[in-house]
Amino acid sequence: MNTLNEAPAIRVRDLVVGFGDRVVLDHLALNVRRGEILGFVGGSGSGKSVLLRTIIGLLPKRQGTIEVLGVDLGPANDEAWRALERRWGVLFQHGALFSSLTALQNVQVPMREHLVLSERLMREVALAKLEMVGLNARDGDKLPSELSGGMTKRVALARALALDPELVFLDEPTSGLDPIAAGDFDELIRTLQQTLGLTVFMVTHDLESLNTVCDRIAALADGKVIAIGSISEMRRSPHPWMKAYFQGKRGRKLSPGLSAMES
Amino acid sequence: MSPSPYLRAVDRDGKTELAAAGSWTASHATELERVIDAVDGDAAVAKAAAINMRGIEAFDTYGAWLLERLIRSHEARGQILPIVGLAERYQGLLEEVRHVNREATDAKADANFVVLTLETVGRGVENLGRDLVMFVNMLGSLCFAAMAMVLKPRSFRLMSAVHHLDRVAWQAVPIILLITFLIGGIIAQQGFFHFRKFGADDYVVDMVGILILRELGVLIVAIMVAGRSGSSYTAEIGSMKMREEIDALRTMGLDPVSILLLPRVVALVIALPLLTFLGSMAALYGGGLVAWLYGGMNPEIFIARLKEAISLTHFKVGLIKAPFMALAIGVVACSEGLKVRGSSESLGLQTTASVVKSIFLVIVLDGLFAIFFASIGM
Numbered sequence: 114m115n116t117l118n119e120a121p122a123i124r125v126r127d128l129v130v131g132f133g134d135r136v137v138l139d140h141l142a143l144n145v146r147r148g149e150i151l152g153f154v155g156g157s158g159s160g161k162s163v164l165l166r167t168i169i170g171l172l173p174k175r176q177g178t179i180e181v182l183g184v185d186l187g188p189a190n191d192e193a194w195r196a197l198e199r200r201w202g203v204l205f206q207h208g209a210l211f212s213s214l215t216a217l218q219n220v221q222v223p224m225r226e227h228l229v230l231s232e233r234l235m236r237e238v239a240l241a242k243l244e245m246v247g248l249n250a251r252d253g254d255k256l257p258s259e260l261s262g263g264m265t266k267r268v269a270l271a272r273a274l275a276l277d278p279e280l281v282f283l284d285e286p287t288s289g290l291d292p293i294a295a296g297d298f299d300e301l302i303r304t305l306q307q308t309l310g311l312t313v314f315m316v317t318h319d320l321e322s323l324n325t326v327c328d329r330i331a332a333l334a335d336g337k338v339i340a341i342g343s344i345s346e347m348r349r350s351p352h353p354w355m356k357a358y359f360q361g362k363r364g365r366k367l368s369p370g371l372s373a374m375e376s
Numbered sequence: 377m378s379p380s381p382y383l384r385a386v387d388r389d390g391k392t393e394l395a396a397a398g399s400w401t402a403s404h405a406t407e408l409e410r411v412i413d414a415v416d417g418d419a420a421v422a423k424a425a426a427i428n429m430r431g432i433e434a435f436d437t438y439g440a441w442l443l444e445r446l447i448r449s450h451e452a453r454g455q456i457l458p459i460v461g462l463a464e465r466y467q468g469l470l471e472e473v474r475h476v477n478r479e480a481t482d483a484k485a486d487a488n489f490v491v492l493t494l495e496t497v498g499r500g501v502e503n504l505g506r507d508l509v510m511f512v513n514m515l516g517s518l519c520f521a522a523m524a525m526v527l528k529p530r531s532f533r534l535m536s537a538v539h540h541l542d543r544v545a546w547q548a549v550p551i552i553l554l555i556t557f558l559i560g561g562i563i564a565q566q567g568f569f570h571f572r573k574f575g576a577d578d579y580v581v582d583m584v585g586i587l588i589l590r591e592l593g594v595l596i597v598a599i600m601v602a603g604r605s606g607s608s609y610t611a612e613i614g615s616m617k618m619r620e621e622i623d624a625l626r627t628m629g630l631d632p633v634s635i636l637l638l639p640r641v642v643a644l645v646i647a648l649p650l651l652t653f654l655g656s657m658a659a660l661y662g663g664g665l666v667a668w669l670y671g672g673m674n675p676e677i678f679i680a681r682l683k684e685a686i687s688l689t690h691f692k693v694g695l696i697k698a699p700f701m702a703l704a705i706g707v708v709a710c711s712e713g714l715k716v717r718g719s720s721e722s723l724g725l726q727t728t729a730s731v732v733k734s735i736f737l738v739i740v741l742d743g744l745f746a747i748f749f750a751s752i753g754m
Binding site: 212213228229230231234237238240241242244245250256257258259274276277304307308309310 | 409438441476719720
C-alpha cells in the first residue's frame with residue numbers, strides 16, 4: 114500500500130459513453146485522489162452507474178482515457194486487467210452475491226481465483242473479513258437467500274474487500290437500509306477506509322452519508338461533473354440542480370446550522 | 377515485485393527476538409504462512425521475548441491475521457509475545473484483527489459413514505412422501521380452482537390460457553411432427569427388416585398402426601411436452617417465486633393457482649390430445665412412406681391393410697390417455713416450480729426434477745392404463 118504515491122487513484126479524461134444515439138457521459142473529466150472517500154451524486158438516470166461500470170470495464174467507452182491506480186485501461190491487455198482487478202473491489206447495488214454459495218464461500222471466491230492459499234488460512238481470513246464488516250461466524254454458513262438486506266450488503270462488502278484492495282467501488286451501499294443500519298454502514302466504511310488505507314469511490318443518494326463519511330463530493334449532471342469539492346462547497350454551488358439537491362427540504366434538514374449560516 | 381516475507385530468530389542484547397521483514401501481504405500469504413508455521417513449531421523460538429516488526433514494508437489483513445495467529449498460538453502455550461516497532465499506520469488494522477475469529481468455528485465434523493447413508497436414505501423417503509403430498513395438494517387446489525371457474529366462468533383467465541395454448545401447442549407442432557414422423561419411419565423400417573426373414577411383411581402395417589395409435593404416439597408426444605413445456609412452466613413459476621411475484625399476488629388477494637397455474641394446466645390438457653393426434657398421423661405417414669420406399673409396399677395397399685388392422689378403439693385408447701398425462705405433467709411442473717427457493721441453483725434443480733418426475737409419471741400412467749384397458753377389453 115503505497116499511499117504516498119501521488120498518481121491519482123482514478124483519472125478520467127474526456128470520457129464519452131452512449132447507447133445508440135443517446136449520449137450519457139459527455140466529455141467527462143474526474144480525478145479521485147488516493148486515500149479519499151469520494152461521494153458521487155446525480156439524479157436518477159444521470160449516468161452515475163454508467164460511469165462506475167465504464168471505469169470497471171463492464172461498459173465500452175466511445176472516447177477518452179481512464180487511468181486506474183496509474184494504469185491506463187485503454188491499451189491494457191488481459192493480463193494487466195487481471196492484475197488490476199486484484200487491486201480493486203466492487204460492491205454492486207444489490208449485493209450480487211452468488212446465490213448458490215454460502216456467505217463465507219462468497220468471500221472466498223476472489224481468494225480462490227487470485228491467490229494460492231491453504232484451506233485453513235482462506236477460511237480464517239474469510240471469517241476475519243466477515244467479522245470486520247460486523248457479521249459473526251455463524252452467518253458465514255448462511256446462503257444469500259437467508260440473509261437480510263443489510264447483511265447481504267455487508268457480505269458483499271466483505272467480498273469486495275477480500276483481497277485487501279487499494280480501491281473499492283461502492284454502488285449505493287446504503288440504499289435499502291434503515292437509517293440506523295445505513296449509519297452503521299457509513300461508519301464501517303469509514304473505519305475500514307482508515308485501517309486499510311482504502312480509496313473509496315461511492316455512488317450514493319444518501320445525504321447523510323455524503324455529510325458524514327465523504328471527504329469530497331462530485332456531482333454529475335448533463336453528462337458532466339458539474340462540481341467537485343467538500344459538502345459546504347457543494348451547498349454554495351449556483352447550479353440549479355445542486356441547489357435543489359443540497360438546499361431542498363431534505364438537504365437542509367441535515368445541517369440546519371450550516372444552511373442558516375450560509376443564507 | 378515486493379520482497380518476500382521473512383521472519384527469523386535473532387539475538388538482541390542476550391535475548392532472543394523474532395525479526396520480521398518483507399511484505400506481509402495477500403500475494404505472499406502462502407509463503408508467509410509457511411515461514412510462520414516453521415517458526416511456530418521451533419523450540420528455540422518459543423522462548424522469544426518479542427516480535428520486531430520494524431522491517432515490514434507492506435502489511436495487510438492477511439499479514440495481520442497471520443501475525444495474530446502466531447501470537448495466539450504463543451498465548452495458548454502461556455507465553456506472551458509483544459509486538460514492537462510496527463508502524464503507526466498498521467496499528468489500526470492489527471487492532472481490528474485482534475477481535476476476529478475468537479469464536480470456535482470448526483468445520484463440520486465428519487459423521488459416520490453408516491449414519492450418513494442412513495440419513496440420506498431417510499431424507500430421500502421423507503422427500504418422496506412430501507412430494508406425494510404436494511402432488512395431491514396441487515391436484516386438489518387445481519380442481520378447486522377449476523370448480524370455481526365452472527361456477528364463475530368470467531373469472532377464468534382466457535387470454536392467459538390462449539397465450540399458453542399458443543406456446544405449448546401451436547409452437548410445438550413442427551418439432552412434434554418431425555420427431556413422430558421419424559419414429560414412425562424407423563419402426564416401419566425395423567419391422568420390414570426383421571419380419572421379412574419369415575415372410576411376414578404384411579404384418580408390419582399392423583404393428584406400426586397399433587403400436588403408434590395405442591402407445592408410442594401419445595408416449596413420445598407426452599415425453600416431448602414434458603421436456604419442452606413442463607420444464608418451461610417450472611422455470612417460469614420458479615423464477616416468479618424467487619422474485620417474490622407470487623407472494624405479491626397473494627397479498628393483493630389474488631390466487632396464484634387460478635391466475636398462474638390453472639391457465640397453464642388447462643392449456644396443457646387441451647394441447648396434448650391435439651398434439652397426440654397430429655403426432656400419430658405424422659408417425660403413420662412416416663411409416664407409410666418407409667413402407668413404400670424401403671419395403672416396396674404400395675401406398676394403396678398400406679392404407680387398405682391399415683384399415684383392416686386398426687379400429688377406432690386403438691385410436692381412442694391413445695387419445696384417452698393424453699389429457700391425464702397432460703394433467704400429470706402440469707401438476708408436477710407447477711408443484712416443482714413452487715418448491716424453488718432463493719438460489720439460482722435450486723431453480724435448475726427443480727427444473728430438472730420436474731422433467732424427470734413428469735416423464736416417470738407419464739410412463740407409470742401408461743402402464744396403469746394398459747392394465748385398465750386390458751381388463752375392460754379395449
